[in-house]
Amino acid sequence: MEKSYIIKQISIFSENRPGRLAAVAGALKEAGINIFAFSIAEADGFGVVRALVDRPEDAHRRLTDLGFRVSFTDVIGVKMRDEPGGLSEIAGVLGDAAINIEYAYAYSGRDAAVLILRVDQVEDAIRKILGSGGELLKASTFH
Amino acid sequence: MPPWNPRMEEIPRDELQRLQFRLLKTQVYRLYSFSEFYRARMKEQGVHPDDIRSLADAAKLPFMYKGDLRDNYPDRIFSASRDELVRYHVSSGTTGKPTVVGYTRHDIENWSESLARAFTSCGLGRGDVIQVSYGYGLFTGGLGAHYGAERIGATVLPTSVGNTERQIELMQDLHVTAIACTPSYLLHMGEVAEKMGISIRDDTDLSAGILGAEPWSEQMRERIEDWLGIKAYDIYGTSELSGPMFSECTEQQGIHIWGDLALVEVIDSGTGEVLAPGEQGELVITMLQKEALPMVRYRIGDITVLEDEPCACGRTHPRIRRISGRVDDMLIIRGINVFPSQVEHALLEIPGIGRHFQIVVDRQGALDTMLVRVEISEEAFSDKITDLMVLKKKVENRLRSTLNVAVGVELVEPGTLPRFEGKSKKVIDRRSM
Ligand SMILES: [Zn+2]
Numbered sequence: 051m052e053k054s055y056i057i058k059q060i061s062i063f064s065e066n067r068p069g070r071l072a073a074v075a076g077a078l079k080e081a082g083i084n085i086f087a088f089s090i091a092e093a094d095g096f097g098v099v100r101a102l103v104d105r106p107e108d109a110h111r112r113l114t115d116l117g118f119r120v121s122f123t124d125v126i127g128v129k130m131r132d133e134p135g136g137l138s139e140i141a142g143v144l145g146d147a148a149i150n151i152e153y154a155y156a157y158s159g160r161d162a163a164v165l166i167l168r169v170d171q172v173e174d175a176i177r178k179i180l181g182s183g184g185e186l187l188k189a190s191t192f193h
Numbered sequence: 194m195p196p197w198n199p200r201m202e203e204i205p206r207d208e209l210q211r212l213q214f215r216l217l218k219t220q221v222y223r224l225y226s227f228s229e230f231y232r233a234r235m236k237e238q239g240v241h242p243d244d245i246r247s248l249a250d251a252a253k254l255p256f257m258y259k260g261d262l263r264d265n266y267p268d269r270i271f272s273a274s275r276d277e278l279v280r281y282h283v284s285s286g287t288t289g290k291p292t293v294v295g296y297t298r299h300d301i302e303n304w305s306e307s308l309a310r311a312f313t314s315c316g317l318g319r320g321d322v323i324q325v326s327y328g329y330g331l332f333t334g335g336l337g338a339h340y341g342a343e344r345i346g347a348t349v350l351p352t353s354v355g356n357t358e359r360q361i362e363l364m365q366d367l368h369v370t371a372i373a374c375t376p377s378y379l380l381h382m383g384e385v386a387e388k389m390g391i392s393i394r395d396d397t398d399l400s401a402g403i404l405g406a407e408p409w410s411e412q413m414r415e416r417i418e419d420w421l422g423i424k425a426y427d428i429y430g431t432s433e434l435s436g437p438m439f440s441e442c443t444e445q446q447g448i449h450i451w452g453d454l455a456l457v458e459v460i461d462s463g464t465g466e467v468l469a470p471g472e473q474g475e476l477v478i479t480m481l482q483k484e485a486l487p488m489v490r491y492r493i494g495d496i497t498v499l500e501d502e503p504c505a506c507g508r509t510h511p512r513i514r515r516i517s518g519r520v521d522d523m524l525i526i527r528g529i530n531v532f533p534s535q536v537e538h539a540l541l542e543i544p545g546i547g548r549h550f551q552i553v554v555d556r557q558g559a560l561d562t563m564l565v566r567v568e569i570s571e572e573a574f575s576d577k578i579t580d581l582m583v584l585k586k587k588v589e590n591r592l593r594s595t596l597n598v599a600v601g602v603e604l605v606e607p608g609t610l611p612r613f614e615g616k617s618k619k620v621i622d623r624r625s626m
Contacts (some may be wrong), residue, residue, distance in 0.1 A: 061570050061576030065605055093578045094585075094605045100576060117608045119574045152577050168576075 052176040054185045056105045056124045058193065059166070062099040063119035066092060074099055074113065081083055081112045087157035087166060100155070102127075102192055124172050127187035128179060130156075130163040137165065143182045149175050159187070163172065197313035197345065198306070201453055202508045208304055209509060210451045214248045216277055216481035217574045221245055221254065227272035230265055231489070251456060251479065252467050257491045259292070262433065267293040273485040283331040284432040294333070294432050295485035301340065303482055304435040307447060307454055308341025314442035314449060314506065315401055317371050319346035320397075324364055326374035326382075327406060329353045333436025334406050338373040345369075354378065364397050371401040373437075376409040376417060376425070383421055394422030403405045403428050405437055408516060408537055427515055433488050434480060439513075447500045447512030457511055458490070459499045462520050470501035473530060476513065476519050494520045496530070524554060524620065526561045526598045533619055536565060539595040543574025545584055548612040555623040564601045565592060568610055 064070040068128045071090065078085055078101075087102040107120060113120045131137045144151060152168040164187060169175040179186060196202040204212070219229075222242045224231040235241065238255040245253070262270060271278075273295065280296045296304070317323065327334030335353055342349045350367055352360045361382060363369070372379065379402050383625040388391050393399055402472065405428035415426045429448045430438035435453070439448045450457045456479040459468045468474045476495045480488045496519065500512040518532035525531070533552060540546055547568035555562045565588070573584055585602050592600040611618035 059576075063574055063581075063604070063606060065609075070606075088577050092580045093582055098576045098578060098581070098583065117606065119607050120572065121571075121574050121576060123576050158495075 052173045055176045057189045059123045059125045060106050061123050065095045083109050089155035113171050125168050128165045130184040147178045197310045230270050254490050262292045263290045266290045273297050282333045295483040305340040305344045307438045309344040311440035316443050321347040321370045323347045324350040324369045324372045337436035361386045368398045373403040375407045378406040442506045444505050447514050449510050452510045463477045470499045473498045525561045529598050551610050552620045566603045566605050568607045569604045
């Protein structure tokens, strides 16, 4: 049940040098892979590109063949209600359950803004969010 | 087991130094009179044999370099006549002409004596079966070890290199107790033996390895000793000195350099000044008794530390520590000597980092900076930035404690660092650009 909400994100290690991001996007486009969400986290000299795509396995293979370091990460997508305080509400629910949010990024979904979360206990997080009346995207929305 | 030559090996230090001075003086006179090359070199330096009035005056003498042998190919530096020579060995250089080394009968005698002392100090003697798996021929390793092993009354099994399976069978059947070869060949033998269903530790009598002719490390020693169940001893030499000459004793606390055969100094590579014992620098060796090709203050290009205290084994001669690198590879970062091999060894001990690396040296204002680029491995790749920062910090701390220099680390994508191109690509020194 909870599993159907687990979305398989691809994460790509990238050096901070010009053209790396374009290379990732270009390779996926060339393979006819759709990108739904895309986020970049940068640090001192390197970065991690995170993407939700329609065919994560194909994307993984394609990028690995091109020499990128790629991994899969389980994330969840929380639909944001169009009202203030949505984010802090979710953070509160997870915080009460002692679930850590590793990172979050937003993207504009079809009918509402969506918050993509990586948490340390993904199935627990799904139960808590659904239990508190929150709405999660099904993995089938993407794949 | 007592030393091979106790009177010489346990000679009081002041007596040894008097002997060294006498031999040095004789050698310099001899060279000055016989060798046009050396006479010119001394005149250039403004020094005459009469200026050598103490052992410390050795520092006044000019250096000799590998290039001198090549420039005087094949035998223009020799100071013995051709009919006195009993053997040649030839080493092929990676660049240009090979180096030819000639030996008089006395030179071969001293070479064998040196190795007889070395092998005995490793606990070997009559009753041992020593397999010599160094190459025989123009290379000095095979014949050198052979003569030394025969000298102490051991039985020699002259297998030379190659045909590893047969070597392992013979090792087993003839009850070999010690092997002389390169450390990497011994590791290879261990692997081949396992494939044959033979454990060198349990199924052979091997108890010692006399290993050298290539750089190796303490980690490699531990691996060999633990895996094969033997004692692994470091042996040192180069064809210009005769061949393999000096080794550790059973204390494994540095390589004994027989002072009656060789005078050892460690110098600052940059200034050429002699360093005090305990300081790391470039090894300089003077062969005190060599007749055919007397190398005086020869800069082999190896980096080490001189240990002047007498060894626990009772031998009084000075020791040098394991060679830690080559002068050609050495980087000086904020006055501290750094070798790419140190970086390599440190990285090998950190999981999550590939074994490929690149060093970038630069200068910011007056300060040298050193950056080590490493590839992120599959296991170590986390998509959490904090995990990657922790890994980066860990590598930085590790390198700093190994090298005693602050090092920046850059994580790079896999496959982007040079593979087999050697030093030219492994180190980028922007200070000279
Ligand atoms: Zn000793």
